[in-house]
Amino acid sequence: MSAPELEIPHQLGRGLLSTMRSLLVLGQLMTESTGERQILDLAMTAVPSLARCRVVGIEQAGGATRSTATVGLGEQLTGVGAMGGAVTLQDVVWAWAYPLGGPLRDYGFLVVAADAEPNSEEQFLLRALAQQTGSALANRQLHAQELATADELATVNERLRGTVEALQRSMEIHARLTAVAVSDEGRDGIARAVHELTGLPVAIEDRYGNLRAWAGPNQPDPYPKDPAPRREALLRRAQAAGRPIREGGTLVALAHPQGDVLGVICLVDPGGSAGEHEVMALEHGATILAMELARVRSLAESELRIRRDLVDELLTGTDEESALARATALGYDLQRPHRVVVVEGHGRSKDNDALFQAVRHAAREEPAGTLLVARGAQVVLLADHEADWESLRQAVIRDLGGGTARITVGEQCSAVADFPRSYRQARLAMHLLQTAEWDDRAVRFDDLGVYRLLIGNESLDEVERFVERWIGPLLAYDTQRSADLVRTLTHYLDRGGNYEATAAALIVHRNTLKYRLQRIRQITGHDLSDPETCFNLQLATRAWQTLTALRTTPTGPVGGPAPSGRTD
CATH class of the missing domain: 3.30.70.270 (Reverse transcriptase/Diguanylate cyclase domain)
Known part of the structure; x- marks a missing residue:
């Protein structure tokens, strides 16, 4: 079974954007849930509404299982790694394990199956659901720690206070970034929110390292940009890690719905002061950034397609x-x-x-x-x-x-x-x-000029007779002998009879040009020193060029009314 490529949906319409916002609300509900079981129930219940799939089970870290059927997936799940991947089930066409990655650790896999491979939009939503579930489990774990320490208030009061603060901080991060996503504040709003949550400068870059948004003090000018090979190596390392990585004095997280890197969000932390909550804010920011960049790309592609269709219809x-x-x-x-x-x-x-x-x-x-x-x-x-x-x-x-x-x-x-x-x-x-x-x-x-006058002639019969009258013998000679006399005459007349300029244009020796002009005089019987003769010959060569161009241009009126239907 080939690993499905989760591409950015071709169009992010209102329906899909609404579903993404619903996912954020679902994540809030998970975070506020009373227990791990309720979180997992919410995740399993949500799967059929997001994709044409059924839940095989949730295999949690440590071997715990919550499934609709008893399945032995431990060995396969060990092999798929932190990014998740395809799994093989009996009598199932398509099955995939999505990692329940939390901000601090992995919590297992959400395993789904379908009779046919879901489309890219459905796979994107399933991965987002898995990430929300992992974040909720992380928050649930913090909350469980708070409850566990409640019985030891006399001796662990300080630890409990820290746990409560951590939970409140986690909720604050989630709520702040959810508000940014719902309000469509764009890249600048995401950068501002992460900066406010962490107190550290934040940079949002495109895939190639160009700065797209900055929040916080000390913005570099000019903004540093790595060479392409080094940049690609960084992106590969971050993709393999599946979570924020440190690059010098910066924490880097990718905005990438499965493989296709749309952007990068960076936390500038030269002193290494960023802790768990800062990393959590950065990860949530990367998720919201991925949704925003996917939406912007889809809108841009849709507008470009509409523009292209409009131009095509106007031309035809x-x-x-x-x-x-x-x-x-x-x-x-x-x-x-x-x-x-x-x-x-x-x-x-x-x-x-x-x-x-x-x-x-x-x-x-x-x-x-x-x-x-x-x-x-x-x-x-x-x-x-x-x-x-x-x-x-x-x-x-x-x-x-x-x-x-x-x-x-x-x-x-x-x-x-x-x-x-x-x-x-x-x-x-x-x-x-x-x-x-x-x-x-x-x-x-x-x-x-004269070319336009010739083209506008309703009947080209007279034009063709004029061409035949003045240069017909030359055209016949060129055809029979594979010669170049008409072209030679055209350049000679266009340059006012200047030998040097004509020889240079034709890339021939002056003596060769003289020989050709002598042959032209012999074949046509025309005196090239007579001004009126030269005028008629030049008009004939331009008429011949016009006829040649008309024969190689699609048919249809040039100077008259436009056709009512398509011409191509």
Whole structure:
């Protein structure tokens, strides 16, 4: 049986968040319970409401058992270790032992079974229940110690007072952090609460060691960050320990619902003064932090998915009412003028995700827009500002750490129905950049000049006849001989007949260029020194580039009305 991977739930909706809050209330009830048996009864009763599972039993430390059936699991439970794990039961498809880990020690395992492996949300809730049960057993143990010493008040009055204070402290910690979780105070609130409970500075970091929240005095500036290998070694050590560990002058606890480290909470304690209650506060803080980070991640992923779906629908064609409803849900004004922007490029590595992140960051900084989506090797941005497009291109290159980038921009969209047209214009302009072998640049469809005039022609028959009339023999020659005369003529005319510039662009010797131009004169019979002839030849080469780009761009109107349905 493979160990189940407990992933963060894909969406933390209201239902799941409500269940988590109910778990915290259940933990409070356990803490206030009159005995260990009541705590275990509450835990066993709660399992079916959290997951499609049944309780096999609770195997406690020292061999005590509270089960629905007599089971011999001692040997297997010894093998699974402090993190818990899979166990094998007869006629059971899936069984798992969740550790009842308290702040100070382990109290055994909650063993559950199911006819099918529970989903990640259910496994997350079961682990949280086990941790709450362990904490309650710890509190119950402290309370039992208090009662046991009550008969010896004459001789152990000081010890009893300390036990009472410890119990009160434990309750205070639990109540304070429960209040933080219910009130949605976020990372800053969690850091403040743990600082108030311990009196020590508290840092909350992301997985990679970047500071996300601080509470207390003497915040380092800049905040120290370990090299990646050392950081990963620390995380592995903390995961293996299953409880807070000391790293130099800091106590470190992980916010990780089974394996996936979402963050780290640190208690800055260079003097080593932290005791049991400080460790307890840190552990409870890590649990609340895990819930908070899981919620934030789910919300961010949901918003990103909604944004991506909205962009996809706008580019392929959607009804205005649906698009405006999605945009309103995101708090986005879709009724501002927009342009569709297509970006291609790469840094040192040809990583499409790196390009997406670079465009995303550059578009926010420029600013240009916030709605974008990756499509193959391209990134498509819906720009709601008339940005300096060349500055945006340079910003993308900087974010890539060097490399190349080219940007093409469609015409302005004044309505939802205009987006597919603007998108196709931007893609067509990108194909023209490639076909015409232009340098990397930012190009607006509005500025394409004669290319735009050719594209807007309702019938391309006349364009094709014009191309055939002026450079048809060259096209045929290139096809038959695998020659490069049309490309040579295009570069020559685009550079105003400058031999040196043309030879450099083609990467050929000047004599090779002269030979090719002579062949062009012979094949076409045209005089390349005549201005009117050169004008017509240049127009023909640009028309040929336009036709080539049109043949490699998805069909659909470029200058006319946008289609009512999807085009892809």
